[in-house]
Amino acid sequence: MILDELVTATHNRLERQREKVSLPKLKQEVAKLNATAKLDFLAVLQRPGIHVIAEVKKASPSKGTIVTDFPYLQVARTYEQAGADAISVLTEPDYFKGKLRYLNEISAATSIPTLRKDFTIDPYMVYEAKLNGAAIILLIVAILTDEQLCNLRKLAESLGMQAIVEAYTETEVTRAVRSGAKIIGINNRNLKNFAVDFGHSFKMRSLVPAKIPVIAESGISGPADVKRLAQADFKGVLVGEALMKATNKREMIRAFKEF
Template sequence: MILDDLVAATTKRLVTEKSKLSLAALKAEVSQLPITKSTFAKTLQQPGLHIIGELKQASPSKGQIVTDFPYLQIAKEYALAQVTAISVLTEPDYFKGQLTYLEKVHQVTDLPLLRKDFTIDPYMIYQAKISGASIILLIVAILTDAQLHDYLHLAKDLGLDAIVEVHDAQEIRRALAANAKIIGINNRNLKDFSVDLQHSQQLRQLIPATIPVIAESGLKTPTDVKTVYQAGFNGVLIGESLMRAKNKVQLVQQFQAVI
C-alpha cells in the first residue's frame, strides 16, 4: 500500500535530517519561540464552509499535477480569496514538497498553515513549529494509539492544532479515543485511489457534531463541495483542482458560493 512506501521514505529522510540537526538542538530552537495557541479549531466551529487551499506539485495518485509552481504567488492568491488556511506539502519523494516552502509561505501570509506530511516522529512536529505551521496532520493509519495520544499532546504543548485523518469507522473510534479536536475524513481509498464521497458522508455520521470535520481528497467541483457541506462537514481541503485552475481566486469563490 502507498502509505507503507510513504512511511518508509519518511523514515529514511528523518535519518538524514536528524544527522544535520539533532532533536535536542531542534527543541532548543523551538524553546526560543513564543507559544501562541492556534485558533484554527475554533474557527472551524464558526458557521459556514471553511476552505483549506493546498500547495502541491504532485501526488502518488495523479503524478505530476503542475510543472509551473510559483507557490508564494499562489499562497497570496489563496489569501486574496479568503481561504481559512493553507496546506503546504513538505513530503519530497512522492509529492515534491519541501519544508522550505512552508517556511517561505509563513513569511508572506498570516493565515494558518498546515504542514502536510506523514508525521511519524516527534521531530517532525518540532520541525512544523519552527517552520511556521500552526496545524499538523496526524494519520491514524500510520500511528499506534500511543503515538497518536503523545503527538496530540505535544502539538497542544507547542500551540499547534492537529487534523487527525481517518479512512474508516475503526479509525474514527481511535481518533475519538485519543480526544482528537479536529478530524479529517479522506475520501480516497489508499489501496486503489478511488474516491467515494458517499462513503465519507456515512463516516461523518459517526463523529459528534461538536467536533469539526474536514473532507479531504477528490473534491473537484462546487457540486462536490456542496454535497459534503450538506452532509455536515465544516471544511474542505482542496488541492488538485485549485492547483490546475488558471483563476484560483475565482474557483475558491465558486466553492464558497455553494452555501
C-alpha cells in the first residue's frame, strides 16, 4: 500500500535527519525562537464563513508531477493576497517532491498561518515544523496510535501551534474525536489506494460534534463544491491540485470565499 511506503520513507528520513541534528539540539533551536506567533488557526476557523487552506504542491504519488513550473513563493503570496486563510506546504520529499525549505521560506514571506503537510509520526517532526515557521501540523489517524495522536497534538499546542487531525473511515473519525482533536479534517482521498470520492466527507460529517470545526480535504475542484461543503457546515476546505493548476488562482480563491 502507498501509505505504508510513505510511512517507511518517513522513518528513514527521520533517522537521517537525527544524524545531522539531534532532538536536544532541535529543541534548543526552537527555544530561541521569537515568542510572537501568527494568528491562531483555531481562532480563524471560528470566524463566520468558510475558510480556505490553499496548498503549495508540486507532485503527488497518484498524479506524479502536477506542475513543472514551481515558483512556490510567488504562489504563496498570491494565495495570501487573494484572501486564503492558511497555506499548506508539502514537505515530504520522496513522493511529493516537498522540502522543509519551502515551508521555512513561505512562512517568512507571508503573514497567514502555514501548515506543514507531511506524515508526522514523531515529536522530532513537530519541533521541525515549529522551527520552520509552521502554525499548524497534520496528524493522520491512520498512521498513529491513540497515544501518539494525543501526545503529538498536545506537543504542537504547547509550542503555540494547532493540529488538524485527519481521518477517513468512521473508526478514524471516532478516534479523532476521542483523542481530543480541536480541528478535524475529513479526507475524501483513501490514502491506502489514493482513490478520491468527493461525497465521502458528507457521509462522515455527522460523526463530528458541532463544537469541533471540520475541514474537507481532497477532491475539491471548484466553487460549486465549496458551496455544498459550506451548506453542510464544514468550516474549511483544503485545496491543492485545483489551485496549482488554475490559471487564475486569485479568482478561484475569491470565488471559494463567497460562501
